[in-house]
Amino acid sequence: MGSITLKNVRKAFGDVEVIPGVDLNIEDGEFVVFVGPSGCGKSTLLRLIAGLEDVTSGSIQIDGKDVTDAGPAKRGLAMVFQSYALYPHMSVRKNIAFPLKMAKMPEAEQEKRVAHAAKILNLDSYLERKPGQLSGGQRQRVAIGRAIVREPAAFLFDEPLSNLDAALRVNMRVEISELHNNLKTTMIYVTHDQVEAMTMADKIVVLRAGNVEQVGSPMELYSRPANKFVAGFIGSPNMNFIEGEGAAKHGAHTIGIRPEHWQLSTTEGAFPGTVGVAEHLGSDTFLHIQLDDGTPIIARAEGERDIHHGDKIFLTPQEGRIYKFSQNGLAA
Amino acid sequence: MATRQTQSLARLMRAPAIILLLIWMIVPLGMTLYYSFLNYNLLNPASTSWAGFFNYKYFYTDPAFWESIWNTLVLVLGVLLITVIGGILIAMLIDKPIFGQGIVRILVISPFFVMPPVAALIWKNMIMHPSYGVFADIAKFFGMSPVDWFAQYPLFSIIVIVAWQWLPFATLILLTSLQSLDGEQMEAAEMDGAPALSRFFYLTLPHMSRAITVVILIQTIFLLGVYAEILVTTNGGPGNASTNLTYLIYRAARLNFDIGGAAAGGIIAVVLANIVAIFLMRAVGKNLD
Numbered sequence: 001m002g003s004i005t006l007k008n009v010r011k012a013f014g015d016v017e018v019i020p021g022v023d024l025n026i027e028d029g030e031f032v033v034f035v036g037p038s039g040c041g042k043s044t045l046l047r048l049i050a051g052l053e054d055v056t057s058g059s060i061q062i063d064g065k066d067v068t069d070a071g072p073a074k075r076g077l078a079m080v081f082q083s084y085a086l087y088p089h090m091s092v093r094k095n096i097a098f099p100l101k102m103a104k105m106p107e108a109e110q111e112k113r114v115a116h117a118a119k120i121l122n123l124d125s126y127l128e129r130k131p132g133q134l135s136g137g138q139r140q141r142v143a144i145g146r147a148i149v150r151e152p153a154a155f156l157f158d159e160p161l162s163n164l165d166a167a168l169r170v171n172m173r174v175e176i177s178e179l180h181n182n183l184k185t186t187m188i189y190v191t192h193d194q195v196e197a198m199t200m201a202d203k204i205v206v207l208r209a210g211n212v213e214q215v216g217s218p219m220e221l222y223s224r225p226a227n228k229f230v231a232g233f234i235g236s237p238n239m240n241f242i243e244g245e246g247a248a249k250h251g252a253h254t255i256g257i258r259p260e261h262w263q264l265s266t267t268e269g270a271f272p273g274t275v276g277v278a279e280h281l282g283s284d285t286f287l288h289i290q291l292d293d294g295t296p297i298i299a300r301a302e303g304e305r306d307i308h309h310g311d312k313i314f315l316t317p318q319e320g321r322i323y324k325f326s327q328n329g330l331a332a
Numbered sequence: 333m334a335t336r337q338t339q340s341l342a343r344l345m346r347a348p349a350i351i352l353l354l355i356w357m358i359v360p361l362g363m364t365l366y367y368s369f370l371n372y373n374l375l376n377p378a379s380t381s382w383a384g385f386f387n388y389k390y391f392y393t394d395p396a397f398w399e400s401i402w403n404t405l406v407l408v409l410g411v412l413l414i415t416v417i418g419g420i421l422i423a424m425l426i427d428k429p430i431f432g433q434g435i436v437r438i439l440v441i442s443p444f445f446v447m448p449p450v451a452a453l454i455w456k457n458m459i460m461h462p463s464y465g466v467f468a469d470i471a472k473f474f475g476m477s478p479v480d481w482f483a484q485y486p487l488f489s490i491i492v493i494v495a496w497q498w499l500p501f502a503t504l505i506l507l508t509s510l511q512s513l514d515g516e517q518m519e520a521a522e523m524d525g526a527p528a529l530s531r532f533f534y535l536t537l538p539h540m541s542r543a544i545t546v547v548i549l550i551q552t553i554f555l556l557g558v559y560a561e562i563l564v565t566t567n568g569g570p571g572n573a574s575t576n577l578t579y580l581i582y583r584a585a586r587l588n589f590d591i592g593g594a595a596a597g598g599i600i601a602v603v604l605a606n607i608v609a610i611f612l613m614r615a616v617g618k619n620l621d
Contacts, residue, residue: 073525099524
């Protein structure tokens with residue numbers, strides 16, 4: 001069981017208020033991703049939940065029990081750190097068994113659990129090695145193994161994939177999602193990478209400057225962003241924003257159109273512009289376009305479209321795919 | 333430096349330094365070895381003669397010899413014990429962010445800058461002196477009779493003085509090691525439910541093992557040769573109670589003017605130091621790969 005409730009959680013370091021007040025409900029078994037630009041307080045929020053930082057005010061409940069003043073060990077949570085934080089002088093086996101040893105679990109049970117975790121994570125043949133002899137991905141697995149043997153109420157991941165190369169990151173992303181499907185334990189995952197957030201989460205919490213901007217499923221955030229910040233943060237490449245005359249035609253201060261929601265034409269359309277760089281990815285082509293009024297736009301075209309630098313192009317947003325925002329950035 | 337030319341060039345360039353160091357070592361060692369086989373007394377320096385192994389036998393059968401070996405061991409081990417354990421504790425204390433941290437650290441390190449005879453004299457006359465030392469004042473304040481440290485506990489007093497001098501060195505090395513300990517590891521251990529004492533024994537201590545090895549090796553080299561502190565405080569006494577091997581050699585050479593006997597003692601000391609070094613490298617050297 002692992003439902004977590006934050007009530008008006010506030011955190012200040014001296015005079016600097018990092019988290020001005022967060023209310024959040026995390027259901028048992030959910031995969032929740034905290035996402036936001038660096039410095040938005042997402043890691044701090046995770047550390048507050050872990051108990052590695054004290055809250056300035058407010059309360060944290062795990063399974064209905066108030067744990068605001070409980071130490072990290074008492075909360076029954078397990079954490080995977082960005083640097084993995086493996087114990088360098090212990091073998092993989094001892095690393096994984098360490099939390100069990102600290103809990104004074106009988107040796108036989110310890111061994112059973114370590115063997116089980118090693119099997120899930122494909123670590124069988126590395127159990128006697130030291131962390132220094134492992135690759136980045138293997139270290140990551142050991143860190144996860146150390147977390148799962150405790151059978152915690154919830155897993156906390158602090159940017160666990162940021163030290164891995166791109167290919168491995170995709171693999172580990174799938175493995176962690178797979179693990180969540182198997183264990184069905186609550187997971188809280190912090191990342192600045194919106195792709196990780198979109199692909200893994202049941203529920204995304206978008207943070208900016210310590211404030212929760214929006215909470216929802218990935219598709220909810222994609223199709224109904226609450227404000228301009230969320231609209232710009234979710235989706236890759238980022239949403240295009242057009243202000244002024246073009247937006248006024250649609251009765252809004254600003255309109256947002258995602259790169260994939262443009263209709264392109266070489267003859268006529270709502271917004272004329274000039275093609276700058278064309279990034280050919282094979283399956284898609286991303287066109288960097290400068291509108292005649294100077295606004296930079298990114299538009300997605302199909303992969304084999306023959307288009308070149310300096311070509312004249314007309315853009316028309318797809319009907320029903322225009323996001324309207326009022327002057328203060330809220331969705332209208 | 334991979335090619336053959338650069339290798340031989342490098343060899344050529346470092347040869348002068350190595351040759352100089354070799355001469356620096358081999359000449360005194362050779363002379364000591366030579367003197368140790370001579371009857372050579374400064375009271376009658378004109379008549380020297382070949383002595384064979386007599387000097388060695390003389391030095392070795394001296395009843396003070398075994399006592400001095402024992403004292404040397406007690407001194408080295410006692411100081412190591414105090415400095416390593418004390419160094420770890422102080423290092424952990426001053427690793428924490430406190431007000432005036434810079435000044436506190438400089439204060440902790442400052443005994444290292446005091447020359448050994450000066451330090452020993454300060455301890456002798458201002459701290460341990462039975463009539464005007466600080467310890468005597470404290471004892472009198474509590475209504476006890478003051479302890480005459482150098483008469484009653486001579487070796488222990490010297491251990492305290494030498495430990496006071498070496499504690500900063502141990503603290504400094506151990507502090508740098510402590511500062512390189514990864515904070516996330518500590519947090520991970522905290523989440524894993526390890527209490528403070530377990531975190532110390534399972535994480536901090538293994539992390540510091542290399543630094544502790546360095547402290548033990550370097551200090552042992554210097555502690556085998558402790559001499560000035562004994563000279564200015566107890567003069568090796570009462571009896572031979574605070575005479576270590578170095579001081580015994582000094583006594584043979586400078587008080588008995590027996591150059592041959594002192595040289596033989598020196599060679600014995602060299603052999604013993606090497607035996608200690610071999611054991612040390614076996615025991616703790618594996619931490620330094």
